[in-house]
Amino acid sequence: MGRKLFVGNLPFRIDEPQLEALFQSVGPVDSVNVVRDQTTGRARGFAFVEMQTDEGAASAIERLDGTEIEGRKIAVNEARPKTGGGGDRGPRGGGGGGQRRERW
Secondary structure, three states: OOOEEEEEOOOOOOOHHHHHHHHHOOOOEEEEEEEEOOOOOOEEEEEEEEEOOHHHHHHHHHHHOOOEEOOEEOEEEEOOOOOOOOOOOOOOOOOOOOOOOOOO
């Protein structure tokens, strides 16, 4: 198991110190990153928490998944590696680009 956790369904008002305090209650924390909108700076409702040990990560998932914060049940899971995203468009994001055929 990895030590990096995905935390979803967070209240938009949550900040790093609040989330760190919650996770510190189950084990030592290396880092907390609340993901924010680049334009507004508002939290997007999810975060990544890196625990110091695999045991701490497992304990956090077991004890905190489904915990209610400000009326929202949070989801705590092992973070998955980022994928390319964008479906089947390939590395350049494309679509289109083929030859246009005229109908006669």
